[in-house]
Amino acid sequence: MRALYSAAQGMKAQQVNLDTISNNLSNVNTTGFKKTRVEFKDLLYEQIRRSNFANDEGRPTAMEVGNGVALSATLRSFEGGSFTQTSNSYDLAIDGPGFFKIRDENNNLFYTRDGSFKASVTANGTKMVNSEGAFLQGEAGDIVLGEDVAEVSISKDGEVNVKRTDGTEESVGIIQLMKFSNPAGLESAGGNLFKETNASGIAISPADGSAGSVLQGMLETSNVQVVEEMINLITAQRAYEMSSKVIQTADQMSELANNLKR
Incomplete structure (x- = not known):
């Protein structure tokens, strides 16, 4: 079940995001500190069915399923502080x-x-x-x-x-x-x-x-904006929570499939 692994990748990515936000907040009073942010990218897609559009006929779109998210980079902002x-x-x-x-x-x-x-x-x-x-x-x-x-x-x-x-x-x-x-x-x-x-x-x-x-x-002073980081913290928490819900849902679907024999 791809959803389990995709959601697990999402939780791992948000954990690093949370670590980055935590580092920003812990350095809010550090002289000359420059905040960082995490960038994400989607993983490879599995093509279940390819498009075969040719000569104005056939399927114009393919059927693809993604495999989750991965960390792309951590980018430091050198925006000046006060x-x-x-x-x-x-x-x-x-x-x-x-x-x-x-x-x-x-x-x-x-x-x-x-x-x-x-x-x-x-x-x-x-x-x-x-x-x-x-x-x-x-x-x-x-x-x-x-x-x-x-x-x-x-x-x-x-x-x-x-x-x-x-x-x-x-x-x-x-x-x-x-x-x-x-x-x-x-x-x-x-x-x-x-x-x-x-x-x-x-x-x-x-x-x-x-x-x-x-x-x-x-x-x-540090260029960390506490309000902005708190919003990022809430967003990361909700994204982590949603990925955990996906894992629970996938587990429940697997349980339903296993109980069909009864």
Whole structure:
């Protein structure tokens, strides 16, 4: 009975859909988080009878029966979130489609929309790092603030200026904002980080400023809309419930067929 297997496929697909919605809702307060949605596709069809229409005669349509649903992809939405103001001069947000470029201790490059950076004292001077200690990248490498930092100011074009404790000011670098031709193709690496892939295209730093501008003292919130996710949650629940009803109905029909001999 095809209905049993088709309904089972539907329940499995909706379970993944529910997992995705749950992940979105759990990250509703995660800085720079981008929501994902599940895409579905129908499975192969079994042709019980082919069409034989020819010379204006015959059956114009075939008789086909589907075999359920399968997951097609999970698509991440890079729609911008809202901005929230903080009192931390190391908090940054991007007004535009760009990404911050960071480097970990193993020289692996990652990209993120999470601009909650900190100052970290290293052997090579004070640097700007994320919560995991990965270094924020500028046009010339790591953003090195140097010693005796009293105040840090960052312009919209990403230029980092440091005021020393002795009153002198110095420009220490320009934050490099990166852009991708297909950001949906980025690979999620956890920790609000993304990795470049063949599908995303090569990271580029456009000279025309199309990657966006840097906003100091602000953070980008998650782009998850709670009401929208709750509606998706109800829809997924009802779809799962309907598939379970199909299995129950198929079981009852099988029981009726088995009882014909009595």
